Amino acid sequence: MTTVTLDVRDVTKRFGEGDTAVTAVRDVSLAVEPGEVVLIMGPSGSGKTTLLSMMGALLRPSRGTIHLDGTELTALSEGRLPDIRLRRFGFIFQDFNLLSALSALENVALVGELAGLKPSVAREKATALLTGLGLSERLDFLPEKLSGGEKQRVAIARALINEPALILADEPTANLDSRIGHEIMHLLRGIAREQGRSVVIVSHDQRIRDIADRVLWLEDGQFKDMVTMATDPVCGMAVERERSVSAERDGETYWFCSNGCRAEFLGTMGRDGQDLSTRAKGLIHDAAARLVRSLGP
């Protein structure tokens, strides 16, 4: 039996009534497994934020159901939702949204305390999380004294302190430069893998496609084309499963950017015993030599 952390079924969200009604999300279904990272992309106004808000129990769908670890969020009363958000969701925002009057440590510990941890336990846990994220020297810094990357790490620690089943990230790299953004995303993917937490990211950032297990394209409130990402085990490149070559080994499926990588992975060797990368280097060397000769003195 497959375990599903988040199960979104036929969810529709309509704003307004009558002629002025706008359907922001239309019959969307999505299942996210433990440890899976799902990236939802799409143009502005496509319904990404509305969908994210509904998945985060911040907005009720007009129709459809959302289950988190088997609990039907859409059936819960308003009064129970804050507790669910506090204990079972981790939120990461584009603008980091740290509390400006609190230090990095307090920002993280506060959320633990709100969930019922003793202050000393919350501080201990927050310290461990921040230290694990490389911020041991920044515990007492106010957010204004932290760089963008550091702020987002604090936000990740805050999202993790209550050990949520699902982390929802809204444009987490939008205010970060490319290198830091990538670092943060790899960090998030590592956390998802190691701790078995599901991560749903809404982003415009094409550069983070490679960290996702699945990329979904939302347009006009519907998923148009589902793309599942995989990493080529030979060259490390991010590839779309549906558009790449694959191979099976030991009952597992692998996807490759090219037949060359696939062949190398499957252990196909040249007749002279050289492996594929050595042969490729030789071919490049020969081509370069020919190019130099053709240019002449």
Place this chain on the structure above:
Amino acid sequence: MSTTLLLARRNLARNRIRLLVSVGGVALALSLTLALDAIYAGVANQLTTYIDRAGADIWVAQAGVRNLHMVASWLPDSVTAEVRSIDGVVEVTPILYSTDTIAAGEERAVAYVIGLPAGGAMGGPWDVVEGSALVRRGEIIVDRAFAEKAGVAIGDAVSVLGGEARIVGLSEGTASLVNSVAFVAFDDFRAMRGGAPVVSFVLVKLAAGAAPDAVAADIERRVVGVTAQPRAGISAEERRLVTDMSADIISIMNVIGFVVGLAVVALTVYVATLARRREYGVLKALGTRNRILYRVVLVQAVLSVAMGFLAGVAFTGLLALVIPRTGLDLELSISAASLAKVGSFAAVIAGLAAILPIRQISGLDPAIVFRRGAAI
């Protein structure tokens, strides 16, 4: 509660100027009320000083007269002997009393003028700092502050009760914002008032162990046409008179202080909440319950007001220390009742000031944190 307190404290400390404005505003507003209360309490204290320090256990006056300020009391001379004969009375001193103006050159001041009989055991000045404590005919003892203001000294003449008297002593502690107390010879007083055989009050000293209330009641029963009150009773009546006279002014100033304090705290807490609206939205999105956020706002208001209250009390206390040293005949007396009243004002101000921000938070949609560029 620690989370609430932490957030409230940090939110306040984050903007020190706003905090200073808030605390300063509350302090000034509450000081206004507190200082006015203290001034009136001080005036009441000063007004009753003569009653409290005259040395009498019971004051006997014309029937119906229950205080000194702005009253006239006339009793037949014979009342003195009648009172003396009552059980428990060991000593009596008849005095003459009138509110009059003392003039020295250009300086004129209202005074309680007391006519003291020669050898009277009660009713005289209790702290003569210069000259004699005894007045004979043609002599007067005045308050030192009045003498300084008028530029007169021992040996100089002042006008009183339509005649003149020479200063023989200067007393201390006999001046208030309203008036001072001057002492003249009993015979002079009587002569200047037409020589009628009357006294104003009979001051009574009781035997050890005698109960003032019981003896006063006995005097009233046995002496016709008098009102007899223990010292505490006449003193309380005098205070009540001041309170009644000042009640309207104090009420108005209380309202002004309350409204100013409320406006300052409400505005600063509202602005502080508005400035952190996004953060409150984030906290709601993260799962913080509304009641915790309400508490944060309320605690912020309470802390601001509490600091303002303490600053206001300290400021008024400082005024109470400094003002008497400036030469003003003004005493500020901060009473526990006044502190309790202003403290209650402060608590109500904090509660009311938190209402608007709480309404603002209650209407905040947590989903708004995902809306970029939204004015939250």
